[in-house]
Amino acid sequence: MSAWTGIEIREERDKLEREVAALLGFMLFEYARLDMALGMALAWADGGRDLKSRSEQFAGANLYSKLAAFAKAAQAKFKxxxxxxxxxxxxxxxxxxxxxxxxxxxxxxWGFEATEQTAVCVTGLPTSVGQREIRYTISDLQGMLESVRSVRQRLHKLIADKWL
Structure with a gap:
């Protein structure tokens, strides 16, 4: 294999960045759909009898809080x-x-290693011992997108079949 030229690396990096950005964007869409579906399931948990109050309760809740409330409601509903x-x-x-x-x-x-075809996600401050680096391939990110999409689809099916 021949060495990469600077132009080839830059072009490949730009291509990789576009592909990663598209996948991350689609993931954000799926997360928003999941978040909304959970909120709606919680708002309608009592058959819509207290829809206004429950809607207000969960409108500003984060995903963690919605999942905790949903777990508690599911445990009670299906005990x-x-x-x-x-x-x-x-x-x-x-x-x-x-x-x-x-x-x-x-x-x-996010950073990109064009010659390795990986995206690098770094969390934490550069000066902290807690800084963490995770490398993802396009295939890894596609799998993660499919995973969150699957969670959302399973949620919709369970809600339609068992919740409402």
Missing amino acids: RNPQIKEAFLGLIDDAHRAREFRNILVHGR
Whole structure:
């Protein structure tokens, strides 16, 4: 393999950055959809009897708080049906993992290694011992996008089939 020229590295870096940016953007869309679906499920948790109050309660809640409230509601609603309860709780665990990655991707600083075809996400201050570097390939990020999309789709199905 021949050495990369400076122009080739710059062009490849720009291409990699565009691909990563598109994937991260699609992930943000999916997170927003997931967040909204959780909020709506919580607002309608009592069949819509207290829709206004519950809507106000969850309108400004963050994803972590919504997931915690949803877990509590699912445990109560399905306490006599452990199989359905476990399906909801498993989904909530997966949503928490997606939320944790969202926090990393939103709060991290991104760089690109064109010759290695990796995006590098760095969290923490450069002067802190807690600084962390994570490398992702396009394939890794596509998998993460599919994962959060799957969580959202599973949530929609469970809500439609069991929640409402």
